[in-house]
Every structure is written in structure tokens, then in C-alpha cells.
Amino acid sequence: MGTHDTLFDYISRYAATPLTSEEKDTIRQVFLPKKLRKKQYFLQEGVVCKYSGFIVKGAMRQYSVDEKGVEHVTGLFIENWWVTDLESFTMLTPSIYNIDAWEDTELLQISQADTLAYLNPIPAIQELSKQLTDNHTFALHKRLHSSITDSAEKRYEVLANAYPEFLQRFPQHVIASYLGVTKETLSRICSRAVRK
Amino acid sequence: MGTHDTLFDYISRYAATPLTSEEKDTIRQVFLPKKLRKKQYFLQEGVVCKYSGFIVKGAMRQYSVDEKGVEHVTGLFIENWWVTDLESFTMLTPSIYNIDAWEDTELLQISQADTLAYLNPIPAIQELSKQLTDNHTFALHKRLHSSITDSAEKRYEVLANAYPEFLQRFPQHVIASYLGVTKETLSRICSRAVRK
DNA sequence: GAAAATAATTGACATTTATCAACGCTTTTT
DNA sequence: AAAAAGCGTTGATAAATGTCAATTATTTTC
Numbered sequence: 001m002g003t004h005d006t007l008f009d010y011i012s013r014y015a016a017t018p019l020t021s022e023e024k025d026t027i028r029q030v031f032l033p034k035k036l037r038k039k040q041y042f043l044q045e046g047v048v049c050k051y052s053g054f055i056v057k058g059a060m061r062q063y064s065v066d067e068k069g070v071e072h073v074t075g076l077f078i079e080n081w082w083v084t085d086l087e088s089f090t091m092l093t094p095s096i097y098n099i100d101a102w103e104d105t106e107l108l109q110i111s112q113a114d115t116l117a118y119l120n121p122i123p124a125i126q127e128l129s130k131q132l133t134d135n136h137t138f139a140l141h142k143r144l145h146s147s148i149t150d151s152a153e154k155r156y157e158v159l160a161n162a163y164p165e166f167l168q169r170f171p172q173h174v175i176a177s178y179l180g181v182t183k184e185t186l187s188r189i190c191s192r193a194v195r196k
Numbered sequence: 197m198g199t200h201d202t203l204f205d206y207i208s209r210y211a212a213t214p215l216t217s218e219e220k221d222t223i224r225q226v227f228l229p230k231k232l233r234k235k236q237y238f239l240q241e242g243v244v245c246k247y248s249g250f251i252v253k254g255a256m257r258q259y260s261v262d263e264k265g266v267e268h269v270t271g272l273f274i275e276n277w278w279v280t281d282l283e284s285f286t287m288l289t290p291s292i293y294n295i296d297a298w299e300d301t302e303l304l305q306i307s308q309a310d311t312l313a314y315l316n317p318i319p320a321i322q323e324l325s326k327q328l329t330d331n332h333t334f335a336l337h338k339r340l341h342s343s344i345t346d347s348a349e350k351r352y353e354v355l356a357n358a359y360p361e362f363l364q365r366f367p368q369h370v371i372a373s374y375l376g377v378t379k380e381t382l383s384r385i386c387s388r389a390v391r392k
Numbered sequence: 393g394a395a396a397a398t399a400a401t402t403g404a405c406a407t408t409t410a411t412c413a414a415c416g417c418t419t420t421t422t
Numbered sequence: 423a424a425a426a427a428g429c430g431t432t433g434a435t436a437a438a439t440g441t442c443a444a445t446t447a448t449t450t451t452c
Contacts (some may be wrong), residue, residue: 039451051408064341064344064345069357069385072341072344072345073344074340074341074344086330086333086334086337087333087334087337090330096435106394131332133329134282134286136333137283137329137332137333137336138282138283138287139284140333140336140337140340141282141283141336142338143340143399144270144334144336144340144343145260145268145270147340147343147344147376148262148268148269148343148374148375148376149262149268149376151438152438152439153438158400166221170400171398171400172399172400173398173399173400178344179344180343180345181439181440182439182441183399183400184401184402184439184440184442185438185439185440187401188401188402188439189401191401191402347408348408348409367428367429368429368430369428369429369430369431377409377410378409378410378411379429379430379431380409380410380411380412380430380431380432381408381409381410383430383431383432384409384431384432386430387431387432
């Protein structure tokens with residue numbers, strides 16, 4: 001099974017309309033396999049995000065760096081997730097984020113131009129795309145709600161329920177940053193939780 | 197000028213494709229004018245959000261209420277903004293939010309069914325809708341980034357820059373809740389800022 | 393296998409923010 | 423006009439979280 005088959009499977013899980021074999025060929029042509037070594041950048045701050053990627057294998061993170069040089073993780077991504085800076089990719093503006101591989105990663109990437117010209121017209125993709133956009137919005141809203149409403153401890157619980165896989169794949173200090181707390185604080189939260 | 201003209205103006209500002217007069221008629225039929233008195237609910241917790249609204253005049257807020265009875269404001273809306281609980285409206289699931297009028301408000305509301313059947317097919321609306329969805333996502337991402345990265349003081353500055361109108365339209369304790377801090381904290385932040 | 397890098401923990405202390413209560417001012421209601 | 427509700431402020435104190443430094447364990451690299 002080639003790398004693209006993972007993507008075909010994924011699409012068929014979201015879209016009722018099946019892909020024709022011509023459409024599959026198109027997808028094979030516009031999604032280019034790419035391997036990233038651990039720590040390698042997919043996107044660097046200040047650059048326009050030219051690609052959107054589908055992760056076949058591996059783990060990645062998105063983060064910004066503040067004036068003090070501290071990294072703030074805003075996104076985590078693993079197998080079967082899409083990775084891109086949506087604003088930069090859509091508006092062709094320089095990104096304020098970095099995206100890099102946390103583990104050695106295999107992905108399928110597609111350019112902005114190919115997305116518009118070849119991918120978006122495919123009916124199954126339109127279905128998929130609508131659903132992904134919706135889910136993405138709902139997820140963002142939930143994270144925001146949690147960050148306004150909940151304590152650090154509660155936010156950790158929410159994350160552990162929503163994405164338990166993350167806790168396996170990323171070290172605690174990365175999770176801490178994703179939650180907007182320091183690694184020391186998260187460490188204490190976890191050790192308190194264990195005692196219960 | 198009727199209430200719907202505000203909406204037509206708004207649409208023409210976002211969409212290159214103009215509305216035909218048939219489409220305008222359709223819009224007049226599916227968007228029903230509705231007046232809300234101050235404090236009146238547009239949506240209550242536990243209920244499916246049946247409508248999406250375009251605010252012609254007034255100001256509204258979205259919030260949840262926690263176990264202790266404290267309100268957490270997650271959204272603020274004024275003239276020319278859309279108001280709905282997108283997740284509830286789209287998925288037909290009960291909402292966890294309340295939405296009410298902060299001022300006496302006039303809006304145009306459309307049901308889920310009419311949105312699908314009559315509104316979405318209009319080309320100008322498809323353009324508009326794509327842009328609104330994008331902008332909404334970008335805005336959510338920015339708020340989330342700010343809430344992970346910034347102190348309360350910085351978050352207030354970010355808000356004051358992004359939506360200065362809000363500071364005029366909503367009292368400080370509402371802004372505080374929107375930022376995820378108590379009214380006392382925001383009061384102190386503001387008085388410190390004045391001294392500089 | 394040794395050295396280096398990465399990760400998690402802990403303690404002492406500082407800072408930020410929340411909580412609770414009281415007060416004064418303004419606006420709204422009656 | 424009086425009463426009530428809403429709003430912003432301030433002080434005292436508590437709780438949550440951050441900062442800095444040291445220590446240890448674990449994993450990776452050479």
C-alpha cells in the first residue's frame with residue numbers, strides 16, 4: 001500500500017461521494033510525498049506557508065517565539081491530521097509561526113496553487129473540506145472556551161479527554177506550552193493528580 | 197431604506213458577484229426581521245440554535261455559566277456582525293451557550309433549513325460565506341494565541357487594537373469576562389495604564 | 393560505554409490574578 | 423423623589439502560576 005492510499009482511506013471516511021480513478025490520479029500528482037527529519041522545519045516564521053500537508057506518519061508542532069525567546073506551542077499534529085498555517089496559506093501572508101517535525105515524519109504536501117486548481121474542484125474534497133473546516137472551527141472554539149473558563153488543571157483534563165494520544169506522543173513540557181502554562185506548573189498538577 | 201438593505205450593502209462589500217433581483221427577493225423572504233429587547237435571549241443553554249442572525253442595530257453577547265453561577269463571555273457582537281452558535285446551528289446539537297441582547301437590538305434571522313435550501317445556493321453568498329468562515333477562523337486562532345501567550349494586560353491591548361468599538365459598547369466587567377479575567381483585575385490594569 | 397542532550401522534578405521565592413467586602417457614583421425603575 | 427440595580431474602584435488577603443536554580447533520570451549521540 002502506497003502512501004497515497006492512507007489519504008484515500010481518510011477521504012472515503014469523510015466523504016459520501018467516492019473518488020473516481022481519474023480523481024485519484026490527480027491526487028497522486030498534486031500531493032507530493034515528503035519526509036521530514038526530527039526538528040526539521042515545515043514552515044519558518046516570516047515566510048509564506050506554501051504548502052498544506054497531510055501527515056501519514058509522525059508528529060509535528062506549531063509554535064511562535066516571543067521576545068524573550070520562549071516558544072509557545074499553538075498546535076500539535078499526528079497521523080491523519082492536516083498541518084498548515086491556514087491564514088498564511090490562504091492569504092499568502094508571511095506566517096508568525098514555525099512548524100517543525102517533533103518525530104521523523106512522512107507527509108503528503110500540496111501547494112496553494114494546486115489546491116485551488118486541482119484539489120478543490122473534486123466533489124469528495126468539497127465535502128471533506130466543509131467538514132474539516134467545521135470541525136476545526138468547533139475545536140478552536142472549545143479550546144478558547146476552556147482557556148477563558150478553566151484553571152490550568154481543568155484545561156489539562158479537557159486536553160487529556162479530547163486528545164489522549166497527545167500525552168503519549170509529546171513530552172510534558174510541550175503539552176505544558178500547548179496549554180499555556182510552564183513545565184513546572186504542569187509537573188506539579190500531574191503529581192497532585194496522581195496522589196488522588 | 198428597509199432593514200434588508202443593510203444586509204445587501206454588507207453582502208456587496210464582500211462578494212464580487214452581485215445579487216440578482218430574484219436573489220434579493222429570496223433574501224427578503226428568508227431573513228426575518230426580529231427585535232430583541234435588552235436582556236432578551238436569542239439562544240438559551242440546552243436548546244438547539246435554530247437561527248443565525250445578522251445584526252442591523254444593537255449589541256449582543258454569548259456566554260456560558262459555570263457551576264458557581266459565574267458567567268463567562270465568549271463572544272461579543274455589534275452592527276454588521278453575524279451571531280449564532282455555529283456548532284449547535286450546524287450540528288443541530290443543544291448549545292452550551294446563552295446569547296442575549298446587551299442593548300435593544302434589531303436583527304435579521306434565518307433558519308437552518310432556509311440557509312441550506314435557499315441561502316447557500318446563491319453565488320454571492322457562497323463567496324461571502326467562504327470569506328466569513330476564513331476570517332472567523334483566523335480571528336479565533338488569534339484570540340487563542342493571545343490567550344496562550346499573553347498576560348492579561350497584553351490581552352487587553354490586543355483587544356483594544358483589534359476591536360476598539362467593543363470598549364465603547366460594553367461595560368468593563370463584560371470586557372473583563374471576555375478576556376478571561378475578573379472585573380477587579382481589569383479595573384486595576386486600566387488604572388495602571390492611565391498612570392503611564 | 394562515555395558524554396551530551398533532553399526531560400521531569402523539587403524547593404524557595406516572586407508575581408499575577410482571584411476573592412471578598414466595602415464604598416461611591418450613575419442610571420434605571422418604581 | 424426614593425429605591426434599586428448596575429458599574430467601577432479600592433484594600434486586604436488568598437490562591438494560582440511563574441521564575442530561577444539545583445538535582446536526577448532518561449534517552450540519544452558519538
